[in-house]
Amino acid sequence: MSKAPFVERFADLATDPTFPSVREWKAKTGRKAVGYFPVFPPAELIHAAGMLPVGIMGGGTRVEIDHADSRMQSFVCSISRSTLELGLTNRLDFLDGMTFTTICDVARNLSGVWKRNFGQVALSELLHMPQHSNHAAAVEYLTAEFARLLKRLETLSGETATPEKLRDSIDLYNRGRARLRALYQVRALHPERLSAAESSVLARLGCVMPKEEHIKVLDGALEEIQARRARPRDAVRVILEGSFCEQPPLELIETIEESGCYIVDDDLCLGQRWFNEEVEVNGGDPVRALAAAYVNHSSMTSVRHQGQSRRSETLVGRVRRAKANGVIFCSAKFCEPALYDFVLFKEVLEREKVPYLSVEFEEKMGAFESARTQVETFVESVLFA
Numbered sequence: 001m002s003k004a005p006f007v008e009r010f011a012d013l014a015t016d017p018t019f020p021s022v023r024e025w026k027a028k029t030g031r032k033a034v035g036y037f038p039v040f041p042p043a044e045l046i047h048a049a050g051m052l053p054v055g056i057m058g059g060g061t062r063v064e065i066d067h068a069d070s071r072m073q074s075f076v077c078s079i080s081r082s083t084l085e086l087g088l089t090n091r092l093d094f095l096d097g098m099t100f101t102t103i104c105d106v107a108r109n110l111s112g113v114w115k116r117n118f119g120q121v122a123l124s125e126l127l128h129m130p131q132h133s134n135h136a137a138a139v140e141y142l143t144a145e146f147a148r149l150l151k152r153l154e155t156l157s158g159e160t161a162t163p164e165k166l167r168d169s170i171d172l173y174n175r176g177r178a179r180l181r182a183l184y185q186v187r188a189l190h191p192e193r194l195s196a197a198e199s200s201v202l203a204r205l206g207c208v209m210p211k212e213e214h215i216k217v218l219d220g221a222l223e224e225i226q227a228r229r230a231r232p233r234d235a236v237r238v239i240l241e242g243s244f245c246e247q248p249p250l251e252l253i254e255t256i257e258e259s260g261c262y263i264v265d266d267d268l269c270l271g272q273r274w275f276n277e278e279v280e281v282n283g284g285d286p287v288r289a290l291a292a293a294y295v296n297h298s299s300m301t302s303v304r305h306q307g308q309s310r311r312s313e314t315l316v317g318r319v320r321r322a323k324a325n326g327v328i329f330c331s332a333k334f335c336e337p338a339l340y341d342f343v344l345f346k347e348v349l350e351r352e353k354v355p356y357l358s359v360e361f362e363e364k365m366g367a368f369e370s371a372r373t374q375v376e377t378f379v380e381s382v383l384f385a
Contacts, residue, residue, distance in 0.1 A: 002014025004254075006198035006221060011250060014204040017059050017086055021208050023094050025052055030094035032125065032157055037110070038084065038245040039114035039303050040101050040297035041271045042127060042149060044279075044290060047211065048169040049153040054095065055271065058082040060363050061249050063091075065146035068151035071113055072241035076106050077334045078363040079246035083108065087118055097123030097156055099149070102131075103245065103303035104337050123156045125149055133295045133304075150287065168207040170279050179218035183225075185297040188264045188322055192230040196240065196263035197253045204247070230326050236379045239323045239346070241315065242338040244301045248361045255368040256359075258330065260379035264322045267301060274298050302337035311341065312348040319354055325382050326355035328375070333362040355382050 032051040043053040059082030068084040086092050099110035111126040130138040187194050202221055206214040244267040279293040300314045331338035349356050357378040359371050
């Protein structure tokens with residue numbers, strides 16, 4: 001089966017482990033680049049300090065693990081191992097800094113392993129996110145944490161991230177997220193016009209190019225999609241859940257779609273659309289505005305430990321709004337946050353009589369026939385229930 005247009009056009013650029021677009025940008029501008037590990041990216045802070053935020057999403061299917069296993073266990077998620085492999089094989093030698101957030105024990109420990117192995121890099125920071133966000137002090141705590149990171153970023157770049165620059169950066173990233181929300185709206189209403197593999201590639205482009213350029217690509221994509229005319233097929237509408245950090249191989253996403261599914265919502269490349277509405281500054285402190293948005297208006301996920309309602313109930317709400325027929329849990333092997341939450345999710349889905357399927361993956365996954373059989377069986381069970 002031929003590749004979908006945007007996959008054919010942009011997949012190589014979005015997933016190339018040598019980051020040619022970032023290297024070209026650095027050579028052209030003479031500016032610095034700072035990487036961030038999934039899920040939450042402090043992109044606006046990096047951008048306002050005059051540097052390029054770069055999403056480091058592991059090595060995917062294109063990197064062999066030859067060195068990283070000597071520095072961490074083989075039974076942790078493959079994105080952590082392949083990210084370290086990228087560093088040890090000089091594929092990330094263009095980075096001037098790296099940031100991590102406390103999404104899980106592996107990411108927290110990877111930041112220490114990174115600092116130990118790449119101590120010569122000017123900046124290696126672990127951003128401590130609030131673990132009790134319903135607490136009254138959560139916004140103030142995170143504001144202080146963002147301010148601490150921002151000072152380190154300013155020292156690295158030699159530029160001051162003024163409130164005006166921060167507001168401009170927030171506005172820019174608001175516009176980028178608005179385009180991605182528009183893409184997802186098209187998929188929810190007209191999934192025959194845009195595949196999940198295509199929207200995943202379009203979102204991931206935001207990890208490897210300046211947001212200004214990314215917005216232009218998304219504008220062109222939205223215009224092209226609106227002009228598409230495709231006949232809807234008899235497919236099961238599903239939500240893909242559990243891929244908020246490590247990204248499944250594009251071939252796996254395509255296999256799920258080819259097996260009779262319309263993926264009408266997902267948590268792929270979640271950091272590119274982390275806030276579910278615009279970050280409002282309104283003349284106030286932009287750092288505090290970002291902190292407040294994280295606490296009050298960010299995506300519900302297994303690595304954001306808070307919320308006014310349980311994540312399982314939020315998932316059921318997403319199923320209803322998307323008019324989905326079921327949920328496919330597509331979780332990375334050894335991803336403890338996703339696998340722990342699956343137990344809670346499935347209990348609620350069973351109670352609400354929502355069909356579900358669980359499929360595990362890892363970056364170097366190369367055979368998809370087992371997943372195809374599972375999904376095809378799931379589709380038949382839904383269609384003929």
